Structures are given as C-alpha cells and as structure tokens.
Amino acid sequence: MADVRAYRAALVHCLDDPAKAGEEAVVWHPDGLLLVEDGHVADCGDWTALSPHLAADTPVEHLPGRILTPGFVDTHIHFPQIDMIAAFSGQLLDWLEEKTFPAERVFADRAHADDAARAFLDELLRNGTTTAMVFGSVHRASVDALFEAALARNMRLIAGKSLMDHGPEGLADTAASSRAETESLIADWSRRGRLGYAVTPRFALSSSREQLAAAGEILHAHGHVWLQTHLAESPQEVAQVAEAFRESKDYLDVYDQFGLVTDRSVFAHCIHMTPRSLDRMAEAGAAIAHCPTSNLFLGSGLFDLAEADRHGVKTALGTDVGAGTSFSMLTTAAAACNVAQMHGSPLDPLRAFYLATLGGARALGLEDRIGSFAAGREADFVALDPAATPLLARRLYGVRDIREILFALMVLGDDRVVTRTWLAGRSAHSRD
Numbered sequence: 001m002a003d004v005r006a007y008r009a010a011l012v013h014c015l016d017d018p019a020k021a022g023e024e025a026v027v028w029h030p031d032g033l034l035l036v037e038d039g040h041v042a043d044c045g046d047w048t049a050l051s052p053h054l055a056a057d058t059p060v061e062h063l064p065g066r067i068l069t070p071g072f073v074d075t076h077i078h079f080p081q082i083d084m085i086a087a088f089s090g091q092l093l094d095w096l097e098e099k100t101f102p103a104e105r106v107f108a109d110r111a112h113a114d115d116a117a118r119a120f121l122d123e124l125l126r127n128g129t130t131t132a133m134v135f136g137s138v139h140r141a142s143v144d145a146l147f148e149a150a151l152a153r154n155m156r157l158i159a160g161k162s163l164m165d166h167g168p169e170g171l172a173d174t175a176a177s178s179r180a181e182t183e184s185l186i187a188d189w190s191r192r193g194r195l196g197y198a199v200t201p202r203f204a205l206s207s208s209r210e211q212l213a214a215a216g217e218i219l220h221a222h223g224h225v226w227l228q229t230h231l232a233e234s235p236q237e238v239a240q241v242a243e244a245f246r247e248s249k250d251y252l253d254v255y256d257q258f259g260l261v262t263d264r265s266v267f268a269h270c271i272h273m274t275p276r277s278l279d280r281m282a283e284a285g286a287a288i289a290h291c292p293t294s295n296l297f298l299g300s301g302l303f304d305l306a307e308a309d310r311h312g313v314k315t316a317l318g319t320d321v322g323a324g325t326s327f328s329m330l331t332t333a334a335a336a337c338n339v340a341q342m343h344g345s346p347l348d349p350l351r352a353f354y355l356a357t358l359g360g361a362r363a364l365g366l367e368d369r370i371g372s373f374a375a376g377r378e379a380d381f382v383a384l385d386p387a388a389t390p391l392l393a394r395r396l397y398g399v400r401d402i403r404e405i406l407f408a409l410m411v412l413g414d415d416r417v418v419t420r421t422w423l424a425g426r427s428a429h430s431r432d
C-alpha cells in the first residue's frame, strides 16, 4: 500500500531561474495542495483544483497560515566549525590559524564528532535546510560521524574529508594517507541512502601538487562523487596562491591543471576572479557557492553575481558556517540581496529564493531529485510561518504578494520562521 499524504497550505516553489525564465518560473498557490506519495511529490497545485481528485481515504493535514517551500539547499558549510561560529579574529588567513584550526583538531575524537554531528544536523533542520554540501575536518572520524547521523535521518547530504597535507601541525594528512582515506570513505558511504561524497581539497594553499593530483584522479575514477573547495576568497590568499603556483594562469587554473574543474565541482566564494576563469567555469559547468555572510564577516570582498551571470556561471548560496554567521538560508539570501545592492545590481527576492532552493539543487546536479515541488521530486519541504515574530506579523499583515512576503521573511526571519521540516515526506523537525 502506498503511503499517501496531502498537505493544504500556501505553497511556493521555482520551476526555473526567474532571471532567465521570468517571474512565471516562481509558482505561488496562496491556497495550495501538496500531495506526497512514498516520500516523493506526487502533485502540487491549487487546493480548489486538486482536492476534488483526492482519494476519499487520503489523510489531509491542514496548515492554515503556513507557507510550504522546498527544503533549502546549502551548497557550502563546515561541520567542524559549528562550535566556533562567531569567533572574532582578523581576515581569512589569520582567522584560520587563530580560531579555525584549533577548533577542528578536536574532531579527531569520534565521540566529540558524534555529538557535534547530532547538533549540526539538528541546526540544519531547524533552519529548514534539507540538503547540504559539507566540509568535514581532516580526520576520517568526523566524516564517518556525520554520514552515520545523516543516514539515520534519511537526509540528503554530500560531504568529504578535508585534504590538507600542507596543513598546520597536528592537522595535516599526507598525499598517500588522504588518498587511501578518501577512497575508503567513498566505498563506505557514497550512494548509501541519500548520501554523496565530495572530494575535498581544502584550498590551494593547504595541498601539495601531489595531493591535488590524487584528488583529480579520485574524482575521475568515480563518476558519482563531487568536488568541493574554496576559490579566490581573499586578496591575501589569491596573492599567496599566485606565488606558490607560478605556472598557473590564475587561481582556478591551479585546480584545472589537476582535473578538478568539472560539472561536479562546487567552488566556494569566487570573489576575486579573472574573466578567463569565469568563462572556464561556465564552459566546464562548474558552480559557485556564494557565501555572503562569510564574506562580510571576514572582510573578504563582495561577490559579483551579475558578473557571474554575464559569464554564464551557475551560482547557488552557501552559509559557510563558521565564517558564515548564520545557518539560515533565509538570512543568507537576504545577505546576498545586500551584497548585490553594493554592486548596484539588485537581486530580486524571487531569484534569491530560487538560489536557496532549485538553484542549489542545480549547482549540485540534483535538480531531478530536489529543489522544487515538480512531480517525482523527493518530498523535502518546510513550513514557514509569516507571522513568526511580532514584527513579521505586523509587516506582512494583509500582504498577498509572494515577492514581498519572501523578501520580508529573508530580511526579518531566520530559524524562527521555520515551523516544520520534512525529509522524504517524514517530519524531521517541528516547533509546532
């Protein structure tokens, strides 16, 4: 017997990028019906049109005052930084040395990693994030802990062990050990449940050429794994990379020389890019994880989304916790709107919502599985309360326009507006 459940509430989701397809790409049903069958979306539309066709025995859950959206997709976040978010320091390289590396050392301990993994997944779900692409620490135990916890919740999660043979004392692997551990993690976890593996060279400054070459070989040996790393985040980092890799045309080219620029590659930040490297990313089908709260926190710079668009590069959003200052993809979307304002090219809130949902799915090549309410997608979704705070209740009183509603939810909302989160049709978090 199929497990069929219906939800009656307002619904919003994207069928395409509104910047390309126009605002009709954003589908809004003020009184909608979401039909879920065996953990997948079976149908989605207006309540009045669809409800007469419901089988008499289909349970209908009515969620008055709630807006259902696809679960958020966070394309860049660091698991071992959960306990050092909001750590005051200087810019990127100082922050890494002073605050980040010491915090990551404790993830050698499996018991610590298990405890942090529970808290990390709880925090994602409290914020309505149902898929994330995640950096582990250099220790395989951190990745084992995270995957085990995500598998138990049937959560869609892509993660990998950080490769860093040029890492600091006590936090460095070797090219040989990282190759063996990555291969073994792929064998143990990739494609189990909804898990995926990402080969994870931390950034160009943390890896030897030998390690980057091994990363490229592993990526090409397994067509089902991803690549995640950092690219052109801070001016000091870019200068040091140019010094260390004199043979490369630019920072992207360092990765390209080792076969790391593919349509399964996600590069965080991409603030200080050459036009050539943006063209090359577009050609390869690689994606950018734009992490605006992190970029402001570390003073890294202002990512230019309009420029990435002009070069035809896919962009999505990442929180980049712990340099990012919030787990909330709503808050992250609002920060992306603020950064776009600084370039004089405003980001339409409908598109910011797209970037946090279907845009993230596309960056990960998972748009056939997640990111919208199109029939057949996995039923990862959230319920938002547009009156979750007194100020939101006043601001949105009587407002019917979905662009205005979403923008206020981004600017004024965060985890407080997420009342429930479902994973593959099952309730995984509830504050109702």
Ligand code: GUN
Pocket: 078, 092, 096, 100, 202, 203, 230, 233, 294, 320, 323
């Ligand atoms: N570059 C290399 N490692 C990191 C990290 O942990 N966070 C950020 N924001 N950038 C990095």
Ligand code: ZN
Pocket: 076, 077, 078, 230, 268, 320
């Ligand atoms: Zn990062």
